[in-house]
Amino acid sequence: MTHTLKLAFAVLLIALGPQAARAEPVADFPSRPIRFIAPIPAGGSTDVLTRDIARRLQERWGQPTLVENKPGGAGSMGAAMVARAPADGYTLLLVNVGHAINGHVYSKLAYDPVKDFTPVVHATTIAMGLFVNPSVPAKSLAEFMALARAKPGGFSFATSGNGGAGHLGGESFKAATGIDMVHVPYRGSAPAIADVVAGQVQVSFADVPLAAPHVKSGALRPLALAAPRRSPTLPDVPTFAESGVANQELSVWVGFLAPAGTPREIVDKLNREIVAIIREPAMTARLIGLGFEVVASSPDAFAQTIQTDYERFGVIVRSARIKAE
Structure with missing residues (x-):
């Protein structure tokens, strides 16, 4: 190659950006370690899911596959890392439904939740529901709604925090039914549900x-699930739609994204x-045991889910004037 051609090629690489210099045939991918950025603390069910997938990818591909926990900012810190990563498939982001909420509840993010990522797969879904302390004298959603309407503001509902999926679920339920409940945000789902079990707060999404x-120990009473169908984990609990309250589906999807481009x-x-990997019988059984519903979607289907929820959550956030802490 002449000096002139070498110079022209170098200029072309600069014009196309760093992605061009990193391009490799798909048959050779992966040729080096892959990183999963999990923007959550280690040990939770979605962290376990990510580590199981990473382990099996390493076994199938023979390349090191690492999981790095980067919690903070309701997932936004880890998401910002992946948004800035090379768009070569070697850095992936674990996301849940909060990814589609953050763009509305945070005044500033270092990335665009939709434009700065490429959906890879919607792996699983986790159903959400309305649960009460057994001291609440309601055995059904209809009975609870009657109690709440008779005493506006008399019930409080605990969630994992301002702007979380549970908060949006509660605000959506309030808007659909005209019920007035007081939101009590916690720093995480575990302390929120613990206080409902202890009777410090009456209700939780x-x-x-x-x-x-x-529920199985009798410390909580389930009233309805915000899902399109009943959960295999709690098959006797009706959905909101079955209980007469429509348009309350708010399942927590879990999936993986790559940088845009x-x-x-x-x-x-x-x-x-x-x-x-997700559809391997042993993996499917493990996920169901953890309370997940297996989805295993195409990239395009996941992109549509994210876009739909991003727009829908924006309406709820603006209506309830929700802001992150």
């Missing part, structure tokens, strides 16, 4: 895996591998 052990061939390869 919480996810099924967290609440189910307390990641080549579609790489995204599709990641999707195929992760979907195959």
